[in-house]
Amino acid sequence: MATIEDVARLAGLSRTTVSRVINDQPYVTEEKKEKIMDAMQQLGYVPNSSARRLRSQRTETIAVLLPRVTNPFFGHLIESMERKASEYGYQVIVCQTHDKKQKELDYLQLLKTKQVDGVVMASLTNDWDVIEPYLESGPIVLCNEYMDSDQVSMIHIDHRQASYDATAHLIEQGCTRIAYATGAQETHITRQRKEGFLQALTDFNLAFDENLEIRNALDVKDGQGVFSFLQEQEEKVDGIFTGSDEVAAGIIYAASQSGFTIPEDLAIIGFDNQMISLLMVPAITTVRQPVEEMAMKTIQVLVEKIKKEQPEDEQQIVYNYELIKRKSTERMSMKESASS
Amino acid sequence: MATIEDVARLAGLSRTTVSRVINDQPYVTEEKKEKIMDAMQQLGYVPNSSARRLRSQRTETIAVLLPRVTNPFFGHLIESMERKASEYGYQVIVCQTHDKKQKELDYLQLLKTKQVDGVVMASLTNDWDVIEPYLESGPIVLCNEYMDSDQVSMIHIDHRQASYDATAHLIEQGCTRIAYATGAQETHITRQRKEGFLQALTDFNLAFDENLEIRNALDVKDGQGVFSFLQEQEEKVDGIFTGSDEVAAGIIYAASQSGFTIPEDLAIIGFDNQMISLLMVPAITTVRQPVEEMAMKTIQVLVEKIKKEQPEDEQQIVYNYELIKRKSTERMSMKESASS
């Protein structure tokens, strides 16, 4: 591999001057500049990024922590983040935590060891006091996660309110015994959603049977399991709030094989407005999050923090969500609003 | 940030000895080792990876080039690759080419500038002679792509045969006028698939109407467009081969809204055995690729190449696929095999 030294020698100039050309700095005569360009061409010279990193203390790389890419919500998130980061000239490292605390910390280590300039946490399972020390090594921005701290910027929707609205909608459709399926470990987001869910029940004078809370429901397969669980219940469950369209789809799939009628026998609500929620028969009522905007904003905020010397005020940016009502909750008994 | 120098000073030893401890090398007394460990602890020392990279000429990072993460096939691919790479201690950089030649080359630049030790190409739109020179900078392994060259290892299924089988299946189900929808630009894979498709038609004495070839069909939305296109045809099309379950799902979705009956009016075949192919009504006949195995094998081969000094023989590893027959091609007229 040719180095800057080789180029300098071939061009009959110093490393400094070559460096100036590489970095588009002023104070180099056109003539010498051309000479250097020629030399670089001839040698097929490319600056070594490890050396640049060491010297400049910047990596132009961002780590994005998320549970798993195969969850379409996070797939979309990282797709947009990578695109945006790429525009800013940043690389993106995928860090799948699989909701494991240890994995999360391992990846945060990238910040400490200066392998990345900043971190996006779209997965947050550790307690804040464990995460906080990492802030010394570089900026962290939360996306789709919330933390009761004024030391980080956060980009998210109001999950509490969204799940309140969704639950209220189920109730308005005549559901009285509603189950609650949640994904993964308890994170702040899931706590918020649960709160909204419970609040809606309370406001409508309904009780929540703790036995109807299902944990670790993540994908279609889990959804099928959830359906079996619901079917086993002695007292009939007539509605379910799921934290994911995939789980909702799994329930519908299993239900249709058991001759169950959705939404008459069971009204179902999903989350995230994935393609699948539109394609299922019946189509799934869901909550749309502006994923792309959130992703791009997150990168923007992070990159700004990386570039600024003096720490700015942390921002908490709350995006609007939208409850999209579809057939999976449109119960005959109450002929209400519809579709899309 | 504490450096190795600081640790050495605090422990009253040399940088060399500290380095030995960091890298678990022998020839350090327990006593001194502990002293050093203590010092590292006290200072919160973490080795700076940029410096290590520069010195050791290795980055422990891999770039994975793919069209887009939101295509579930590639989502699964990168999910498995990241997991496997992480086991080997490697980071993964996501590189979405969006099927753009220039983007592909930009990302290959990561290899030249030594930002990554190796590259996985699961997206390959440039001609080989453009890619080849990059091999000088480090190993490249193709995954789900094929190239007529003995200079790279490739991991893939036999797309030609798979698409032959799929097409033959359509024909056996009584289809005689079959459309062909393909994704993105022309890559070697798409060429192979097209060949298999045409061969099957030929073998069964059917002609292919070039007007029935649809390009750039990538997702559900495109699938809806494909349906409109088919509907406009004067001569009725009774079968379609799509290169993607998403496109197939889009066609079914649009068809169901137009009162079309699948598969009686139109038999549809997808590709990749995504969850959606099972969930659609009717369920979609598709070709399963062993994504996870392919992903893990790819990383294994690449990491081995990175670690070996002397170049090994390039491997071409062909995995088995499986044609999964479901309702979307089960035509009454021919009461044949079924489901899953």
Place this chain on the structure above:
DNA sequence: TTGTAAGCGTTATCAG
């Protein structure tokens, strides 16, 4: 078993 010293390839400072 430990330490010295020479880089790895860049960039920034400062003097010319």
Place this chain on the structure above:
DNA sequence: CTGATAACGCTTACAA
């Protein structure tokens, strides 16, 4: 406008 020279933080012969 250009060029020495000194870092950046770490590893590794080689010497002791």
